[in-house]
Amino acid sequence: MLKKSEAKIIEAGFSVFSANPTATLADVAKEAGVGRATLHRHYAGREDLMAALAMVAMRELDDAIEAATKDAPSYTEALRLSLEAIIPLADRQMFLANEPLDHVPEVLEAYTQQLEETAEAVEAAKEEGGFDADVPTAWIVQAIETLTYAAWTVVRDGDATPEEATALAWRTLQSGLTGGAK
């Protein structure tokens, strides 16, 4: 469980780094309403803070997906619901995608596990007929990730509502964008 100051710092981190990925630790401390020294007391440096943010982010993702897919009637539908559930979180987390976190074993392990879980869900969906079994799972996972990113960007740019973007991404994934597909 996070202490009071830690919670404020983490929240400020999401907010500040989302607006500016190269923001200073001083910026984060200020936004958190906390002294710079206090930030250092809880997180040794930038890397530690980023790693902590990543761990929180992944937990948030896990929770959101868990909640969204609780009553899913199928693995395929669960993947669609997951995609939908992720969009609202993307705004505060997307900056982490461009951070070099490979050096932190804890983060790397958690990330790898999340990818594996997605891969397993895709495999299960394949067996249901939700995806073509001849298409490599690695590609489907990658396509899901990048189309989620695409959905987030169009929402961010005001070109679509989260619902519209989710629908477009899912349609693309399932049946493509050729005329006639539905």
Added chain:
Amino acid sequence: MLKKSEAKIIEAGFSVFSANPTATLADVAKEAGVGRATLHRHYAGREDLMAALAMVAMRELDDAIEAATKDAPSYTEALRLSLEAIIPLADRQMFLANEPLDHVPEVLEAYTQQLEETAEAVEAAKEEGGFDADVPTAWIVQAIETLTYAAWTVVRDGDATPEEATALAWRTLQSGLTGGAK
């Protein structure tokens, strides 16, 4: 036309920044076999160098697309050929995607124009029946971009050849990944 030193610096920039986006200007100068002062004589600072790299990258993209689509029988096929042509360039250019270049009007304008050209190509493909006219062009453009990125990543990770990745990305875009689609 680029002078001798400039060409070496630009090439080193692509190489060094691809490997490490936070590399130093000193690193670039060293890789270019050029003095640090010389680099500064041609490019005032990091931003200038990045902007120059971006301009070169976009010209390379333009040229590659131009060459690849010269004899394309349709706008739709031209888009597929473009996607294929971009993959080999992605390795050296992808780092630019995470650089904040919005502040350089020249770059911003060129980038905007490239997006517009893609949008026009998509509109034309729509009229051919290559894409569903009911799907927003903005989404199709975004989907093309992100699936191109996805294709690059699987190639980079050794999970597919460029040809395989291109085929998967194009299939996804056209008919999705549901079983039965071809």
Added chain:
DNA sequence: AAAAAATGAGACATCTATGTCTCATGTTGA
């Protein structure tokens, strides 16, 4: 060959983010 231009190497100053430390103040819990 002579003049002009470009370069390399290095010294130098600067700036900024970072990390550490201290001490007075405030907060919490026993």
Added chain:
DNA sequence: TCAACATGAGACATAGATGTCTCATTTTTT
């Protein structure tokens, strides 16, 4: 209430990247 603990503010030191300048040397041009 009192003691243990956390915090804020600021001073301080450091490290790394950046930008500038000089001067001898090399390269290019005329």
